[in-house]
Amino acid sequence: MEATRLAKVFKALSNERRLELFRLIYSQCRQEEVRSQKDGKGCCEGIEKAFTMACGCMDLSRSTISHHFKELQNAGLITCTRQRQTFICQVNEEYVEAVRSFLS
Amino acid sequence: MEATRLAKVFKALSNERRLELFRLIYSQCRQEEVRSQKDGKGCCEGIEKAFTMACGCMDLSRSTISHHFKELQNAGLITCTRQRQTFICQVNEEYVEAVRSFLS
DNA sequence: ATTAAAGTTCGATAACATTCGAACTTTGGT
DNA sequence: ACCAAAGTTCGAATGTTATCGAACTTTAAT
Numbered sequence: 001m002e003a004t005r006l007a008k009v010f011k012a013l014s015n016e017r018r019l020e021l022f023r024l025i026y027s028q029c030r031q032e033e034v035r036s037q038k039d040g041k042g043c044c045e046g047i048e049k050a051f052t053m054a055c056g057c058m059d060l061s062r063s064t065i066s067h068h069f070k071e072l073q074n075a076g077l078i079t080c081t082r083q084r085q086t087f088i089c090q091v092n093e094e095y096v097e098a099v100r101s102f103l104s
Numbered sequence: 105m106e107a108t109r110l111a112k113v114f115k116a117l118s119n120e121r122r123l124e125l126f127r128l129i130y131s132q133c134r135q136e137e138v139r140s141q142k143d144g145k146g147c148c149e150g151i152e153k154a155f156t157m158a159c160g161c162m163d164l165s166r167s168t169i170s171h172h173f174k175e176l177q178n179a180g181l182i183t184c185t186r187q188r189q190t191f192i193c194q195v196n197e198e199y200v201e202a203v204r205s206f207l208s
Numbered sequence: 209a210t211t212a213a214a215g216t217t218c219g220a221t222a223a224c225a226t227t228c229g230a231a232c233t234t235t236g237g238t
Numbered sequence: 239a240c241c242a243a244a245g246t247t248c249g250a251a252t253g254t255t256a257t258c259g260a261a262c263t264t265t266a267a268t
Contacts, residue, residue: 003127007120014115015226016107023107023206051245064227066246071225085235087245096207102127103200119256155215168257170216175255189265191215 001098005076009095012075018068021054025078028053029091050080050089105202109180113199116179122172125158129182132157133195154184154193 001009013019025047032044047053054065069089072078079090105113117123129151136148151157158169173193176182183194 003120003123007118007123010114010123011118011225014111014118016111017226019107019111019114026207052243055244061228062245063229063247067226070246082245085244100204100207103130103204121256153214156213159214164256165258166215167217167259171256174216186215189214 001095001102006098006102008075009077009099012071012077015068015071017058017060017064018071021058021065021068022072022077024054024057025050025072025089026091026096044090046081046088046090048086048088051087105199105206110202110206112179113181113203116175116181119172119175121162121164121168122175125162125169125172126176126181128158128161129154129176129193130195130200148194150185150192150194152190152192155191 013022028047028050029044032047036044051065051069054069055062058065060068069078069080073080076092076095079092081088117126132151132154133148136151140148155169155173158173159166162169164172173182173184177184180196180199183196185192
């Protein structure tokens with residue numbers, strides 16, 4: 001991955017609260033993978049109600065949380081979709097892998 | 105590594121020019137390891153004239169380059185020492201490893 | 209002793225980021 | 239039809255970052 005995009009990924013993770021948010025999403029995503037026996041095949045199907053969950057466990061306004069989700073999306077780290085009532089959030093493993101391989 | 109410190113590491117890598125600088129240092133450090141057959145034992149002894157080298161290959165003022173070196177140091181990613189005429193720069197493998205393990 | 213090279217520090221400026229509350233939209237429940 | 243919940247968007251306030259040139263310090267070379 002070229003420097004420009006990689007720097008954007010790092011920028012997305014450079015804010016402490018946003019990093020916590022990503023950590024939350026990422027760890028849930030990996031639990032989900034284990035639960036559904038998809039471990040190793042990349043990324044889980046997506047966590048539901050990620051926004052609501054984040055609002056519940058982070059002491060930030062909804063608008064700020066929304067903004068942080070946008071930033072993680074813009075960086076390419078996650079993809080969010082809405083299907084009627086639920087906000088579904090997936091981690092983009094390709095990007096996570098890019099960071100890992102940058103450092104090896 | 106806790107979120108606060110990790111976010112600082114990411115912040116240090118979030119600027120494109122600084123990322124290039126780190127990449128430069130890091131790749132040279134790893135070449136050095138191979139050359140001196142210390143591969144796998146962590147980090148090389150340190151690259152000499154890192155500042156001068158950076159000035160030569162990055163189109164930025166010396167003051168800005170100095171600033172970027174400081175930021176990488178503050179984040180804990182590198183350690184710089186001056187021994188008389190040479191500026192010696194080492195990569196702190198512990199921090200690199202922390203980032204890798206955050207994403208796994 | 210003078211000069212040059214290698215870095216650092218300072219002050220300024222412009223750009224960007226974080227966060228909030230308020231106002232809004234869309235969807236679901238009653 | 240009305241209300242609540244879930245999100246988004248906007249505007250403002252405040253703080254942080256990137257970058258430069260100028261002025262400085264320290265070490266080496268002549």
